[in-house]
Amino acid sequence: MTKLLKYISVTTLFLASLVLHAGETATFLPESRLVPGGVAVIKVGEGKKRPVVTYKGRKILVTKNGDKWFAVAGISLYDKPGKKYLKYANRKKSISFVVKSKKYKEQHITLKTNKHVNLSKKDLSRHKGEKKRSGQALTRWSESGQPDLKLLQPVEGRYSSPFGLKRFFNGQPRRPHSGLDIAAPKGSPIVAPANGTVMIASNFFFNGNTIYIDHGYGLVTMYCHMEKLSVKEGDTVKKGQLIGLVGTTGRSTGPHLHWGVALNGSMVDPLIFIESGEEK
Numbered sequence: 155m156t157k158l159l160k161y162i163s164v165t166t167l168f169l170a171s172l173v174l175h176a177g178e179t180a181t182f183l184p185e186s187r188l189v190p191g192g193v194a195v196i197k198v199g200e201g202k203k204r205p206v207v208t209y210k211g212r213k214i215l216v217t218k219n220g221d222k223w224f225a226v227a228g229i230s231l232y233d234k235p236g237k238k239y240l241k242y243a244n245r246k247k248s249i250s251f252v253v254k255s256k257k258y259k260e261q262h263i264t265l266k267t268n269k270h271v272n273l274s275k276k277d278l279s280r281h282k283g284e285k286k287r288s289g290q291a292l293t294r295w296s297e298s299g300q301p302d303l304k305l306l307q308p309v310e311g312r313y314s315s316p317f318g319l320k321r322f323f324n325g326q327p328r329r330p331h332s333g334l335d336i337a338a339p340k341g342s343p344i345v346a347p348a349n350g351t352v353m354i355a356s357n358f359f360f361n362g363n364t365i366y367i368d369h370g371y372g373l374v375t376m377y378c379h380m381e382k383l384s385v386k387e388g389d390t391v392k393k394g395q396l397i398g399l400v401g402t403t404g405r406s407t408g409p410h411l412h413w414g415v416a417l418n419g420s421m422v423d424p425l426i427f428i429e430s431g432e433e434k
C-alpha cells in the first residue's frame with residue numbers, strides 16, 4: 155500500500171467512526187440547574203451499559219451523550235438546599251452535588267366562589283382519590299428506546315404564570331405552582347411534546363380535564379384545565395400529535411394550559427426542556 159492510500163484508508167476509517175458517533179450523540183441534554191425545581195445533569199459513566207442510578211431512593215433518567223452516560227435528576231421544589239447524592243445501584247459509590255436555594259415570586263389570587271377553597275366533604279373525598287391517581291402517574295417508571303429531553307412547547311401562547319410561584323388563594327397559602335401556565339384562546343390546539351403513552355385522560359376536581367403522558371425513564375408530563383381531550387387512556391402519542399384543546403375547566407380563572415413536567419416523581423420547571431424557552 156502506498157503512503158497516500160494508507161492515509162486515505164485511515165482517514166476513511168476515522169470519518170466512518172465519526173459518523174457512527176454522530177448517530178449516538180443525537181440526545182439533547184438540558185442545562186444543569188442545581189436549585190429546587192431544577193435538574194441535576196451529571197456524568198455517571200462511559201461505555202455500552204447504561205448505569206442504574208438513584209436519587210433519594212428512586213431510579214433516575216440516564217441518557218447517552220457521545221460515549222458518556224449522564225444522569226438527569228429532577229430536584230423537588232421541597233428539597234432543602236445542601237449536599238445531595240446520586241447513588242449507583244448495587245454499588246457503594248455515590249456522586250455528590252450541591253443544591254442552592256432559589257427565591258420564587260409570590261402571587262395573591264382572589265377567587266369569586268369558595269368552591270375551590272373550602273371543599274365540601276364530597277369534593278374533598280373526590281380530590282383525595284384524584285391526588286392518589288396523580289401521585290401514581292407522576293412516579294411511574296417505564297423503559298423503551300432513548301429518552302427524548304428536547305420537548306416541544308405544547309401550545310403557543312404567553313407564559314401567564316411561571317413555575318415555582320408561591321400562591322395564596324383568598325388569603326390562604328397554597329403549595330407553590332408546580333407547572334407553567336400558558337395563556338391561549340379557548341380551543342387552541344395542544345400537542346404532545348414528545349412520544350409517549352397516555353396514562354390518564356380524565357376530569358379532575360381542581361385540574362379540570364386532565365392528561366398525563368408517560369415518556370419513559372421517569373419523565374411524565376401533565377396538561378390541565380383543557381376544554382376537550384383528543385386522546386384516551388392507553389393511547390400511544392407521537393411528538394407533535396394533537397392531544398386536546400385549551401380551556402378553563404376546574405380551578406381556573408381564564409383559558410390557559412397548566413403544563414407540568416415531572417422527573418423521578420418531582421415537578422420541575424418545564425422551560426428546562428425547551429431549548430428556545432426563556433425565563434420570565
Ligand SMILES: [Zn+2]
Binds near residue numbers: 315
Ligand atoms: Zn398552573
